[in-house]
Amino acid sequence: MTQAPNWQKSTFSGGAEGNACVEIADLRTRIAIRDSKEPARGALSFPTLAFTTFISSLKADVR
Template identity: 55%
Template sequence: MNWRKSTYSGGGEGNTCVEIAESVTHISIRDSKAPACGTLSVAVSSFAAFVEGTKRHSRG
């Protein structure tokens, strides 16, 4: 898998965030501080809905 971090990652080494890896059907998510501890995989459509909901919520 090709993992990438958010551009909003904080910390000196950018390790205080989550990482995601994309496939055709799923998005995999893991903790950047403990990548070997497991991943969460969700359907692309569910992840897109989550991101859009987060954007709406943050706008107030």
């Protein structure tokens, strides 16, 4: 039996409804990303290391 992903919204979600953002789900070996406004349209997934490297790069570039 496969368990459904646990989708989480960013703490930086915009709008009163908190739906102007992306959601992520940890799939163990991959990280899935989807649009919170259109969750049924599908998701992209990336290897965990690639995703965490990408996020670290974004954080390092914030000025």
